[in-house]
Amino acid sequence: xxxxxxxxxxxxxxxxxxxxxxxxxxxxxxxxxxxxxxxxxxxxxxxxxxxxxxxxxxxxxxxxxxxxxxxxxxxxxxxxxxxxxxxxxxxxxxxxxxxxxxxxxxxxxxxxxxxxxxxxxxxxxxxxxxxxxxxxxxxxxxxxxxxxxxxxxxxxxxxxxxxxxxxxxxxxxxxxxxxxxxxxxxxxxxxxxxxxxxxxxxxxxxxxxxxxxxxxxxxxxxxxxxxxxxxxxxxxxxxxxxxxxxxxxxxxxxxxxxxxxxxxxxxxxxxxxxxxxxxxxxxxxxxxxxxxxxx
Numbered sequence: 001x002x003x004x005x006x007x008x009x010x011x012x013x014x015x016x017x018x019x020x021x022x023x024x025x026x027x028x029x030x031x032x033x034x035x036x037x038x039x040x041x042x043x044x045x046x047x048x049x050x051x052x053x054x055x056x057x058x059x060x061x062x063x064x065x066x067x068x069x070x071x072x073x074x075x076x077x078x079x080x081x082x083x084x085x086x087x088x089x090x091x092x093x094x095x096x097x098x099x100x101x102x103x104x105x106x107x108x109x110x111x112x113x114x115x116x117x118x119x120x121x122x123x124x125x126x127x128x129x130x131x132x133x134x135x136x137x138x139x140x141x142x143x144x145x146x147x148x149x150x151x152x153x154x155x156x157x158x159x160x161x162x163x164x165x166x167x168x169x170x171x172x173x174x175x176x177x178x179x180x181x182x183x184x185x186x187x188x189x190x191x192x193x194x195x196x197x198x199x200x201x202x203x204x205x206x207x208x209x210x211x212x213x214x215x216x217x218x219x220x221x222x223x224x225x226x227x228x229x230x231x232x233x234x235x236x237x238x239x240x241x242x243x244x245x246x247x248x249x250x251x252x253x254x255x256x257x258x259x260x261x262x263x264x265x266x267x268x269x270x271x272x273x274x275x276x277x278x279x280x281x282x283x284x285x286x287x288x289x290x291x292x293x294x295x
Contacts, residue, residue: 012044012050015058015062016044050070096119099157100221103221103223107221153223158225161221172236175211176235189259196248213262215239218241237262
């Protein structure tokens with residue numbers, strides 16, 4: 001195990017040297033240790049831990065104190081952790097560069113800093129993960145949209161934006177998810193989106209919360225290219241929408257597109273949505289809005 005600063009060498013390397021000095025094969029050594037050849041091979045390669053019992057056996061067979069072997073094992077395990085930590089930090093620093101940290105800091109989502117290490121630490125806390133590479137896991141992101149790729153800056157920006165929706169949605173108290181009730185409320189939801197005001201937004205959030213949906217209105221994050229996301233978080237469905245969409249028609253369609261994903265069952269699918277899913281959500285939104293205009 002290597003990193004920029006650390007090299008973790010298993011105690012097995014020293015055991016191998018001892019056997020070489022004695023012109024002893026691993027097969028003979030395994031017999032003298034009363035252990036299988038497979039286990040001895042793993043020990044020498046650092047694939048199994050050198051236990052206190054093993055240290056006593058080594059002291060007896062090789063004449064080297066058990067304390068020496070225990071200390072060697074402790075140093076090896078410590079350096080593995082340090083090397084892994086350094087490698088993970090280096091990898092996370094590269095990912096952090098692809099995230100719109102400056103814009104996130106301006107919104108107050110993360111602390112302002114120029115330190116790369118601090119940015120990584122702040123982002124790990126923001127996303128609630130031990131390393132940024134975990135953002136690629138669908139189980140963590142749970143966003144109803146196309147497949148996420150950490151090589152794509154727009155996808156990382158989208159994940160950052162969706163995380164803010166998740167955080168804000170935690171402050172919204174929702175009832176049990178009621179899709180039938182939601183569909184019955186669609187005409188009223190249309191009315192609440194015809195002219196956007198702080199009062200109408202508050203009523204809209206309350207109306208959706210009564211049907212198990214937490215609507216999080218957050219500023220659009222530059223580079224994410226999407227202004228709406230939907231996912232399940234705990235016992236409610238989260239819909240994130242860009243709060244700075246000024247055009248009422250655009251805002252309304254964006255909301256109904258996300259509601260379409262919910263009603264059509266896309267939000268419960270494993271993995272990413274397909275192009276067909278996106279078109280279906282568009283068609284559903286168009287149909288519902290068209291019907292509302294005809295009434």
